[in-house]
Amino acid sequence: MLDAVQNRDAAGEPYITSAPANSFLFEVGRVPGRVMIGLMIDPWNGDRTDPAIAEAVNDTARHLEGLGYHVSLATPDIGVSWEALVQASATIWAATTLEPATLACVRYGRHAWATDYAAALPSRAVGAWLERFDVLLTPTLPHRAPAIGTYAQGSESMSGLEWTDRVFRHSPFTPPFNVAGGTAMSVPLASDPATGLPIGLQFAAGFAREDRLLRLAGQLEQSRPWSRRRPRVWEGNPM
Numbered sequence: 001m002l003d004a005v006q007n008r009d010a011a012g013e014p015y016i017t018s019a020p021a022n023s024f025l026f027e028v029g030r031v032p033g034r035v036m037i038g039l040m041i042d043p044w045n046g047d048r049t050d051p052a053i054a055e056a057v058n059d060t061a062r063h064l065e066g067l068g069y070h071v072s073l074a075t076p077d078i079g080v081s082w083e084a085l086v087q088a089s090a091t092i093w094a095a096t097t098l099e100p101a102t103l104a105c106v107r108y109g110r111h112a113w114a115t116d117y118a119a120a121l122p123s124r125a126v127g128a129w130l131e132r133f134d135v136l137l138t139p140t141l142p143h144r145a146p147a148i149g150t151y152a153q154g155s156e157s158m159s160g161l162e163w164t165d166r167v168f169r170h171s172p173f174t175p176p177f178n179v180a181g182g183t184a185m186s187v188p189l190a191s192d193p194a195t196g197l198p199i200g201l202q203f204a205a206g207f208a209r210e211d212r213l214l215r216l217a218g219q220l221e222q223s224r225p226w227s228r229r230r231p232r233v234w235e236g237n238p239m
Helices: 025-028 051-066 081-095 098-110 113-130 159-169 173-180 210-223
Strands: 036-039 069-071 136-139 184-193 196-206
Touching: 025 210, 036 051, 051 069, 051 136, 051 184, 051 196, 081 159, 081 173, 136 210, 184 210, 196 210
Parallel strands: 036 069, 036 136
Antiparallel strands: 136 196, 184 196
C-alpha cells in the first residue's frame, strides 16, 4: 500500500518527505544490519506504564538482544515540558473544528499565546536524540485496552485543554513523533495474558527512515509471528 500511495512528484503537495531509495515492499525482506535500540518504558508525562505492558516491552527487548541487537535504557528529551506539548497541540488542533471536543479546542486556542514556538521545539530535541540511537522501543499505549466507549465518556463537556490532555494521557508515547515528524510503527508482538488482546510495541526512527523500521518489522514477524494469535473473544470464535 505504501508503494501504491507514494507520490514521487511533490509539486503542489502541502506535505512532503524524502523519496525512498527502494520499494517499501523490498525493504521488508532486507536484513536490518547493526541497529542501536533505545528502551523507554514509562511515558514523558510522569505516569507509570501498566505492569503487563512493561513486561511485554522488556520481553521484546530481550528478544531483540537475542537477535543480536544492542538495547539500552533511554529517555529522549522532547525539549519542552509535557504540559507545554499538550497546550501546543490543543492550539494546533483548534484549526480544524468538527466534533464538540475539537470545537472546545477552538475556544482554548483563541486565548493561547506563543505556543507555536513551543510546538516546534520537540522536533529538534527528538531529532538530536535519534542521532545517538537508531530506533527507540516503547509501548504503543501504557495501559491495557479499555472497554468500548470508555475513551469518549464525558468528552462533550470537556474544555479543549482537558480533551487534549485525555488524548495524550491515553497515548503518551506517540504524540512526540507526530509533532517531530519522525517515523514510527506499532507491532503486535505481545498479548494481554488476561484477555489475549494484542499489546502493541512502538518502534520509532528518524525522519524518512521507514526503510529501517520495515526491515526490523519483517525480521520480527519471522522470528516471533503473530498472525495466528487470537484473543479469547473474537469474531471467528464459535462460543
